[in-house]
Amino acid sequence: MSAPKTIAPQSRARGCLELTGSYGFSKTVAAGFLACGARSGQVIGARRQRRVAQAPKLRFVTRVWRSESDEPAPARLTEVDDRLKADEALRRVKRGEYLLYTGDFHNARQLLQAMGRRLEAPSRAKSALQAFREERQARLLEHETLSRVVVSLDPDYRLGLRRAPDVRQACREVWGDSRGETTHVALKTLLGMIGAAQWRQKGLQVPGLKGTLRPHYGVFTPTRTEYVELLTHVPQPRLAGARVFDIGTGSGVLAFVLLQRGAASAVGTDLDPRAVECAQSNARALGLEKRFTAMETDLFPDGKADLVVCNPPWIPEPPKNRIDRAVYDEDGAMLRRFLTELPRHLTRGGEGLLLLSDLPVLLGLRPAEWLDAELASAGLTVAWKKSTSAHHTKAKVRLDQLHSTRAREVTTLYGLVPSRAGTAPGP
Numbered sequence: 001m002s003a004p005k006t007i008a009p010q011s012r013a014r015g016c017l018e019l020t021g022s023y024g025f026s027k028t029v030a031a032g033f034l035a036c037g038a039r040s041g042q043v044i045g046a047r048r049q050r051r052v053a054q055a056p057k058l059r060f061v062t063r064v065w066r067s068e069s070d071e072p073a074p075a076r077l078t079e080v081d082d083r084l085k086a087d088e089a090l091r092r093v094k095r096g097e098y099l100l101y102t103g104d105f106h107n108a109r110q111l112l113q114a115m116g117r118r119l120e121a122p123s124r125a126k127s128a129l130q131a132f133r134e135e136r137q138a139r140l141l142e143h144e145t146l147s148r149v150v151v152s153l154d155p156d157y158r159l160g161l162r163r164a165p166d167v168r169q170a171c172r173e174v175w176g177d178s179r180g181e182t183t184h185v186a187l188k189t190l191l192g193m194i195g196a197a198q199w200r201q202k203g204l205q206v207p208g209l210k211g212t213l214r215p216h217y218g219v220f221t222p223t224r225t226e227y228v229e230l231l232t233h234v235p236q237p238r239l240a241g242a243r244v245f246d247i248g249t250g251s252g253v254l255a256f257v258l259l260q261r262g263a264a265s266a267v268g269t270d271l272d273p274r275a276v277e278c279a280q281s282n283a284r285a286l287g288l289e290k291r292f293t294a295m296e297t298d299l300f301p302d303g304k305a306d307l308v309v310c311n312p313p314w315i316p317e318p319p320k321n322r323i324d325r326a327v328y329d330e331d332g333a334m335l336r337r338f339l340t341e342l343p344r345h346l347t348r349g350g351e352g353l354l355l356l357s358d359l360p361v362l363l364g365l366r367p368a369e370w371l372d373a374e375l376a377s378a379g380l381t382v383a384w385k386k387s388t389s390a391h392h393t394k395a396k397v398r399l400d401q402l403h404s405t406r407a408r409e410v411t412t413l414y415g416l417v418p419s420r421a422g423t424a425p426g427p
């Protein structure tokens with residue numbers, strides 16, 4: 001086994017932590033380097049860098065630590081290979097060690113699966129909310145633990161493991177062109193990126209959408225489709241020639257369905273730059289690019305629209321990392337702001353189209369009357385609504401502790417109008 005490789009953070013770039021590192025650090029030098037202030041995501045000052053660079057036998061190689069879920073950069077990586085057994089690997093990563101896998105790709109994948117099987121399942125919960133939280137916690141812990149098995153990609157994004165697939169395209173799609181550094185990434189993350197690249201190539205059929213949607217890594221994707229289908233109930237006359245805002249556009253799917261059904265133009269906004277890129281590239285692929293613009297904006301773009309659609313993150317719990325932000329909205333803050341600001345972004349006679357699941361109510365995360373109270377305080381009235389029950393896979397998984405709750409889940413499309421405008425014609 002070679003000497004531990006120690007990497008120390010240099011700077012934070014958008015979506016990743018950038019590190020400089022060096023092979024051949026002795027433990028003492030590494031400890032000194034870290035002690036002189038190098039913590040995850042921190043900038044190491046030029047003087048400090050010079051001091052370390054002047055130390056004998058140190059060769060600086062620029063390395064990048066890529067974490068898609070905000071895990072801090074490992075302070076130290078220890079090389080391991082095919083000889084490592086799952087029990088031993090799990091014991092070491094649970095102790096906080098980061099393992100740099102250098103053996104065979106398929107063995108590495110199997111090692112990860114075997115480690116996953118050895119993790120404790122969540123205990124039997126008393127309530128649906130407890131089951132939900134325990135399942136979430138268990139998944140997070142699994143992710144954190146298994147993400148301590150790391151692989152290295154060369155400056156062309158080549159994975160140096162034996163029998164490794166070509167991962168260059170998958171990496172370019174997520175991170176853009178390589179800037180010539182060595183990349184360290186959790187194997188689990190890389191496997192997810194490989195799967196996402198295959199999915200993107202194959203595309204996804206979404207009921208209600210003509211053509212194929214190409215999901216991008218890390219962007220909310222309509223794998224559950226009942227909420228998209230609800231949009232087919234928006235009356236055609238309301239759509240004809242309408243200007244649309246799609247707030248939290250994700251892949252852009254909702255805007256595309258409305259455009260294909262007769263809306264004139266749509267602006268999709270999202271806080272996540274990957275979503276913006278995903279929506280824009282899907283608009284091009286669907287031939288809608290002249291009528292659709294995606295922008296990185298918090299909630300609303302300037303101006304008003306005839307229809308403002310929004311499928312907000314549904315779960316009013318704190319997001320734990322970047323990827324969570326498409327699904328978790330702490331205390332429903334984003335939804336509240338959407339409702340409060342909606343009236344001033346509607347043209348006269350305009351309408352909001354809000355998609356919402358009752359899962360938070362079923363879980364006991366908010367009372368059933370919550371939405372009515374929020375609508376009243378925002379000065380909005382429900383002009384019409386259309387509901388559908390869940391038919392996503394999770395609802396059918398009988399072993400899922402949350403099965404009975406998820407099977408009862410109802411998703412509703414609310415047509416919202418400013419209260420002073422009275423009721424608009426429904427479907």
Ligand SMILES: C[S@@+](CC[C@H](N)C(=O)[O-])C[C@H]1O[C@@H](n2cnc3c(N)ncnc32)[C@H](O)[C@@H]1O
Pocket residue numbers: 220221222247248249250251252253254269270271272275297298299310311312313314325326327334
């Ligand atoms: C549940 S996903 C919906 C995506 C897409 N509209 C759909 O229905 O498939 C919620 C989206 O809202 C975005 N988002 C969350 N907070 C936001 C905000 N304050 N402004 C704009 N977008 C936001 C997330 O990044 C995510 O893409």
